[in-house]
Amino acid sequence: MGSDQFMTAAVLRRHGGPDVLELRDDWPVPRVGPGQVLVRVSAAALNNTDIWTREGAYGLPGRPEAKAGWRGPVDFPRVQGGDIAGTVQEAAADVPGTWVGRRVLVDPAFYADDREDAVPIGLLGSEADGGFATYVAVDAARVHDMSASPLSDEELASLPVAYGTAMGMLERARITSGETVLVTGASGGVGFALVQLAAARGTRVVALTSGSKAEALSEAGAAETVSRDADPAELRRRLDAAAPGGLDAVADVAGGPWLERLLPALRDGARWVIAGAVAGPVVTFDLRRLYLHNVSLIGSSMHTRSHFADLVELARTGAVRPRIAARYHLSDVHAAQDEFRRGAHIGKIVITP
Template sequence: MRAAVLRRHGGLEALELRDDWPQPEPGPGQVLVRVAAAAVNNTDVWTREGAYGLPRHPEAKAGWRGSLDFPLIQGGDIAGSVSEVGAGGPTEWVGRRVLVDPAIYADESEDAPPVGLLGSERDGGFAEYVAVDADRLHDMSTSPLSDQELAALPIAYGTAMGMLERADILRDETVLVTGASGGVGLALVQLAAARGARVVALTSGSKATALEEAGASATLPRDTDQADLEGQLAAAAPGGLDAVADVVGGPWLERLLPALREKGRWVVAGAVAGPVITFDLRRLYLHNLRLIGSSMHTRAHFAALADLARTGTVRPHIAAGFPLSDIHAAQRTFRDGTRIGKITIIL
């Protein structure tokens, strides 16, 4: 089968295109999915580069859960159809259009945390076929979303759903989203607006219109000094913020934490602007604030996302689609950061 195979950590040269890679065979409790579309995420790039580091060794080459086994087929975002089931498997899935939950969970509970990911700890969807556990399938037979739209959901929108759920973002609350034009940021804007929250989006000025179309009530330029930022934020959210959904990290915690209302929540799921920060702990405990770490989603979070996909309540924006043979170009386009929406791989 055709596949993009990661041979080692490194640059794009470490990602090898093959048309003779062995097709996987589904084991007991598994199905074989014919991939229709996949999508590119930061996880794919950082895993290839080995950019996650290790505890006490932040510069070490590693995946997000540690050392990886190579060769590896990346790609955690998978939409397609079931072509085969493993021994004793659920034959009723054959032929169905599906969305795949890419998480490998710690246990069987609905709220179990993810401890692995397709495309990282197991082979993923940058190939014609992928073998997945049958209990990770979600039936999309009735979904109005295209294959590319479905493939855009699992990691970015799953991460965003996990953030909103863990921070208890409710209707009529005001939430600020950092990095709002990125994959997870845009998903946060759409999903928060869909649940009736008022969204303030922090982004570059050139992308403000697109974010307002996605559901943001107000946008703030990220490249402004502290005094101007405070004034603009006060105008956009005069009563303060109920929550911040942060996907970039860095100095934003120190800059924006004072804007949280009493009992406000700051949920973080990224650190592209800097993983090591300082902030005033007094602002945290004196105002009964909550600082929440959020990594991906739970089964319950993903099931809620799948329900939205079936009804078409949220439709991801697709910035560009590339054939698998152009996966290097897809990752370069993803890294340049000039487009709003998801970069997809079409098989």
């Protein structure tokens, strides 16, 4: 595909409000480099990281209010979008030509080294151009063949960031069959993924959410739902009933006051894994409740190659099927982000170019 051709892309010019994300119809189609393929995007999905990257809401060490991407400065201009499903249109000379024409899911993570358990150090749509565009050029090593998957392209595109993050949380916290785990923010993208993936591995899920979304979470596999608006005494009573011996784990995407409120509900030796801070990034809690009860507090950012490979296998068999909350054309990316920010949806908001 010639470099003189152009495409539509949602391009971030700087940190700021919705106006800094420009919809361009004259953006150059990316040139395929060594080891890369060109993917024609069939679907992309929204995540918190898209909003936070635009706003520069990640802060810097010692400067929590500083404008920055999740790994620090962002190299503008940047095409956003970490969730990508599509079809390979072109392959570099050093990539097998058999990839051309294949339906694929793209792993959005950059890793620290070549190990299967290497930690992620970057993300498409943040450290490199992503999928809010007609085409994206990516390393062939990050595309996975989805020819046999029963999932639609929109469902596939809902998986990488949210379900990859959820898979990483469950694995890093060693959450297993027969345990009881509390999921905060359970109706959001990562929260809903946690409910589905944890239930699929035989874990008993207690979902913390607003009352209006309880039914959808029960259908997704939650054994019990608890309203986040319940008063502290009622919340503790419900959790004691759900896990009489204490919770085995908490999978938290909210942060904020929940750490202080819910730590007493954990059993000795429990794990608290956190991958988000939408309810507040700076928290206060009693450290004695942590060390006196041998509770592990685990930070989890996205997934490893191994975690993503496990997710790919679930996608190929259709063992987990994401819920699509809304669909938007790329030209309506601002409206899509606006609906995402309102948070009234359950599941994933998908964009098609």
